[in-house]
Amino acid sequence: MGRRLLIAGNWKMNGMRAELAEIDAIAAAVARGEEGPGELLVSPPATLLSAVRDRLPNEVRVAAQTCHHNAKGAHTGDLSAEMLREAGAEYVILGHSERRSDHRESDDHVRACAQAAIRADLQPIICVGESEAERDAKETLTVLGRQLDGSVPDEATPEALVIAYEPIWAIGTGKTPTADDVAEVHGFLRNRLALRFGHAFASRVRILYGGSVKPSNAAEFFAVDDVDGALIGGASLKAEDFLAIARLARER
Ligand code: PGA
Numbered sequence: 001m002g003r004r005l006l007i008a009g010n011w012k013m014n015g016m017r018a019e020l021a022e023i024d025a026i027a028a029a030v031a032r033g034e035e036g037p038g039e040l041l042v043s044p045p046a047t048l049l050s051a052v053r054d055r056l057p058n059e060v061r062v063a064a065q066t067c068h069h070n071a072k073g074a075h076t077g078d079l080s081a082e083m084l085r086e087a088g089a090e091y092v093i094l095g096h097s098e099r100r101s102d103h104r105e106s107d108d109h110v111r112a113c114a115q116a117a118i119r120a121d122l123q124p125i126i127c128v129g130e131s132e133a134e135r136d137a138k139e140t141l142t143v144l145g146r147q148l149d150g151s152v153p154d155e156a157t158p159e160a161l162v163i164a165y166e167p168i169w170a171i172g173t174g175k176t177p178t179a180d181d182v183a184e185v186h187g188f189l190r191n192r193l194a195l196r197f198g199h200a201f202a203s204r205v206r207i208l209y210g211g212s213v214k215p216s217n218a219a220e221f222f223a224v225d226d227v228d229g230a231l232i233g234g235a236s237l238k239a240e241d242f243l244a245i246a247r248l249a250r251e252r
Contacts, residue, residue: 037250092125095126132169148189210230
């Protein structure tokens with residue numbers, strides 16, 4: 001199955017106009033053909049979305065980091081999927097563990113946002129991940145199954161759905177699961193999608209690994225059959241590291 005790897009950089013709440021120099025460095029690398037075989041994606045803060053879209057070639061994707069579930073209305077401070085699409089986003093990261101903890105986002109909330117994204121022609125990247133306590137209690141698969149079932153809407157299509165497995169204890173900590181652990185979880189997630197949507201659907205969905213991905217460990221994850229790319233936080237802030245990871249992606 002030819003799932004092209006997706007190498008996604010999540011800038012989180014980092015990035016002033018000065019950091020557009022990193023975007024220019026990515027654009028220059030793509031112009032030289034030095035970006036590797038995967039699809040590149042950058043998710044800057046919303047304030048930089050249109051500037052980032054303008055500076056990157058079309059083949060590099062741009063993502064927002066969340067969206068509201070309504071198209072417009074009295075929701076001070078929020079941004080709709082339609083607005084983000086117009087600002088240049090093509091994807092939107094939803095249900096990141098920092099959103100789930102900082103803003104108490106539930107699976108129902110994430111599913112409503114994913115429906116909004118699909119309505120606005122934004123491709124949702126839906127994040128799931130267990131806490132350290134849940135892992136220690138051997139509840140990882142139970143938690144992930146519940147999050148996946150609750151967060152993915154019935155309207156999802158395989159081409160427009162990306163899942164990111166991000167164990168909370170691995171985010172920003174330098175700790176990572178083993179490749180075997182990741183293989184088990186990704187196989188579980190794909191199987192769970194197959195039970196709900198069918199095998200043909202599940203075999204086309206990209207499932208990314210995220211959590212302390214760096215140039216020094218990315219190849220290990222990319223070697224796993226069911227790993228279709230990475231969601232990269234800290235190491236995506238420097239174009240050099242982000243591109244180093246992208247060059248480790250395999251052709252499929
Ligand atoms: P990290 O973040 O790469 O800094 O661990 C990953 C993420 O939260 O998407």
